[in-house]
Amino acid sequence: MTTRKKAALISIILNVLLTGLKFIAFAFTGSLAILAEAWHSFSDITTSVLVFISIRERRASPAAPEESGDESKSIPLEYQISFLIGLLMFFVSALLIWKTVTGSAPVIENSLLSGIIFIIFAVASYIVYRFETSVGQKENSVGLIADGMHSRADMVNSLLIGFSLVIYRMGVNIDTPVALIIALLILSFSTETMVNAVMAYKRKEAEYVFRYKTTTIVLSFFEKRTWNRILKYSEENFTPKIISSALLVKVCKCFCAVVILILGSFYASECIYTIGPSQEGIIERFGKPINYKRALQPGIHFKFPWPVDKVIKINSKSIRTKSIGNITDEGSFALLWAKKHGTETAFISGDNNFFYPYLVVHYRIKDVFEYRYNHIDPEILLDSAASRVISNIFSKKAFYEIVTSYRKQFELDTVRLVQNKLDTLNSGLEIINVNMKDVHPPIFISSSFEEVIAAYQKKEELISKALGYKNESMPRARGTQVRLLKRAQSYVMDKTKKASGEALRFKMQLEGYKKSEAVMVKKIYLDFIKEALSKNQKIIVDPSSGFPEIWLDSKQLFKSSKIGLD
Structure with missing residues (x-):
């Protein structure tokens, strides 16, 4: 090779x-x-x-001579x-x-x-x-x-x-x-x-x-000589005798075979189809589903070609969105109350205020058969059911509550109530979540609403400050109370324990006195002598040295001497 x-x-x-x-x-x-x-x-x-x-x-034939006769006409x-x-x-x-x-x-x-x-x-x-x-x-x-x-x-x-x-x-x-x-x-x-x-x-x-x-072919059609050649070739070759020629018959057969082959290939390709990863399929035979409640899962499948079978592919696993109430303009970014940024369909709150809510519902298809056959347009059904639910909820709440503290709970309540409504109607839809993007009053009274909201915010600010002061002062007072109480309790306990100890000590001493009374009398006597003599000046004479022969002037001695001997 x-x-x-x-x-x-x-x-x-x-x-x-x-x-x-x-x-x-x-x-x-x-x-x-x-x-x-x-x-x-x-x-x-x-x-x-x-x-x-x-x-x-x-x-195979590098040097073949030029063919002649009928062979020259073979293609x-x-x-x-x-x-x-x-x-x-x-x-x-x-x-x-x-x-x-x-x-x-x-x-x-x-x-x-x-x-x-x-x-x-x-x-x-x-x-x-x-x-x-x-x-x-x-x-x-x-x-x-x-x-x-x-x-x-x-x-x-x-x-x-x-x-x-x-x-x-x-x-x-x-x-x-x-x-x-x-x-x-x-x-x-x-x-x-x-x-x-x-x-x-x-x-x-x-x-x-x-x-x-292609460029050469297209440009050649705008040249005069090209059309002259085509006309000349037609005059020379496309005469009545060529109609019966074997070459024309062969070309016609080839053309018909190619057309039949193409049409047959495309018709046969209808027997094979695929269901995407996020899709589920329904196959209808003469208009009636043959796999009811058993949706076709992702992969390659086979069916009879048209007009026997028809495959309906539905994106059941992808999350879809639906605007409820009002629809925000794509080019509007600043969500200001004084600026129009979408459709304005009014809803009424429980305190009789008109306002424009902008909500987005995220949902998916949970049952393709209910979605396909129970309702003509399930999206319209979703819009109608959700609008009724949110109108009912809004009519029971004040406007300020709707735009502030109730927003999160509103989304949860809407998901629950709309889902219950859709399940009752067998819509085949599942609500994933509801997002309240914006809520604003009518534009011509937006400034008044802003003042009211500002007053509400000031009120909430003052309440928050008061609650903060309360939350700060009450624990401090409770701490001081507990500290003083514990200190008093410890003082009482200290005095009680000391008194009990002194009483016990005295009682034990008393028992000791009773057991050795003579010793205790002598001890008391000596303690008294010690206490009595400790405050006076004294002259101590050793008895073993004998009685002094001459007594000195003790008064003068005491005046001149600062020393006392014990």
Whole structure:
């Protein structure tokens, strides 16, 4: 196998792999852009196959002489395949354009992950592009180089889709415009394929090459010589005798076969369908549901084609929003009472004040069968039930209470009461939460309401300050009370314990006195002598030294001496 054939075969395998992955990605996302890109990648497979066939045919007969006679009129296989593929892609592009123009913007699942995957696909297409062009330049193969250019276009489309899927996660949906752009590229490719197949057959080219681009083809229609050639060719060839020619019969048969093949393929594709990750499905057979109370879960499913079966897909797991009461303008950001920022449908409060509430209900579908078959429009039912509930609640509450302290409890009460009402009506809806975005009075009396609200706020401020002072003073007073009480209790306990101790000590001493009375008398006597003599000056004479012979003037001695001896 030559290098050219190996390169063409490798590119076929890579393109088949990428195309299959893109069709799988469409099944799990529902993106029209991915569907269009999958068909565009399918066109890359066809060009790679045509290049492979032309290289093989050229290799099999490198120096074949020019055919003559009837053989000169035979159309080479690659040109026939090329023309039929171009016709097929033309119908595909037309259907894609019709679907993008007439259909609504799809809901895309797993957009961020799919966007990253398509950026990886773009890298893979770039590798195929570099591989084919490098081999084509080395082997001097114009077909491989042209096929590589198609892979480069596929790379650009994959990058565009990856970008659109990433920004879809941010809330910007450009999936339909991107799908339309890719569908137009497929239309351009199909036109190029058919024109180049016809021109290659006329020129007897050995290798299949895309020589004529869409711009060249379109501009040629504005040239006078092009129309002259078409008229001349028609006069020379399209005479009554050609109607019965074998070539015309063969072309008609091929055209009918292609049309039948396309219609059959699309009709057969109706047998396979997918349910998205956030969807549940209902299948109807001749208008009657056959899976009642057993909703189809996400995945790939099979059914009979139209008009037998019909699949209804419902986004049951996604959270929906519904504005109740009044609707805020998208361009209004400052929620000021003196400024109109949405519709103004008046509600009345329990104290006979008119006001405009702006509420948003978040809900989802919990039973697709009740949602589909019990009511014509469940959203209108939700709006009516919620409006009745909030009107009833507002009529029992004062305006100031509604805009201040009751807001959180109002949301909880609304969820409970609206859900009970919807369950009674078997609506199939589940209320997630209710958000009161804004409440304001009529604009022409908003200044008066602001003054009243300011007075209420001042009142609440004074009450809060008084409560704060109370909460601060009462604990301090209680603490002082407890401290004084504990101090008095400790004083009483201290005196009581001391008195008890003194009494016990005296009692024990008394018992000791009774047991040794003589000792105690002597002790008392000595204590008395000690106490009596301790306050007077004394002269102590040692009896062992004898009686003094001369008594000194004791008075004079006491006056001159400051010393007393014990």
